[in-house]
Amino acid sequence: MDTLSPGKRSQIMSAVRSKNTRAELLVRRYLWSHGIRYRIHRKDLPGKPDIVIPRYKLAVFIHGCFWHGHDNCIRGRLPKSRLEYWKPKIEANRSRDRRIEEELNEKGWRQLVIWECQLRTQKAASNTLPMVLNQIMSMC
Numbered sequence: 001m002d003t004l005s006p007g008k009r010s011q012i013m014s015a016v017r018s019k020n021t022r023a024e025l026l027v028r029r030y031l032w033s034h035g036i037r038y039r040i041h042r043k044d045l046p047g048k049p050d051i052v053i054p055r056y057k058l059a060v061f062i063h064g065c066f067w068h069g070h071d072n073c074i075r076g077r078l079p080k081s082r083l084e085y086w087k088p089k090i091e092a093n094r095s096r097d098r099r100i101e102e103e104l105n106e107k108g109w110r111q112l113v114i115w116e117c118q119l120r121t122q123k124a125a126s127n128t129l130p131m132v133l134n135q136i137m138s139m140c
Contacts, residue, residue: 019041021064021116024050024051024062026125027050027051027060027062027129030129030132030133031051031132034133036053036133036136037053038052039051039054045059046099046107047096047103047104049111056110056139057109057110058109058136058139059104059112060111060114061097061112061114062114062116062119063113065115065116067090067093068093069093070116070117073115075116075117076117078090112135114128
């Protein structure tokens with residue numbers, strides 16, 4: 001049972017962003033400061049990747065752990081209530097992620113997925129972002 005009123009729950013859920021999240025902005029600032037030029041949310045590519053680096057044919061997705069069902073992550077756990085709603089929803093998201101990955105592969109695009117938990121704290125971000133940059137540079 002939800003402990004919040006429907007109005008309060010609606011207010012909280014309306015604040016959940018799908019674009020320009022804190023994690024996405026952090027990655028974009030880091031890449032830009034290191035000379036990596038990109039486009040954002042290209043509608044002509046499957047899944048409208050968060051960051052697209054056309055020069056390397058690379059699509060970068062920054063996934064929220066909860067919404068994309070991150071395995072072995074505390075933030076990727078299913079809620080304890082309304083499992084009949086949440087389980088199929090998260091599974092559908094994961095299935096869509098796999099389909100988008102296949103479509104991008106068919107078009108010759110590589111993908112990189114960065115999880116929200118990898119950017120959650122300053123320490124985690126300072127470990128993750130240089131690794132992401134190294135992966136991008138190795139694709140040259």
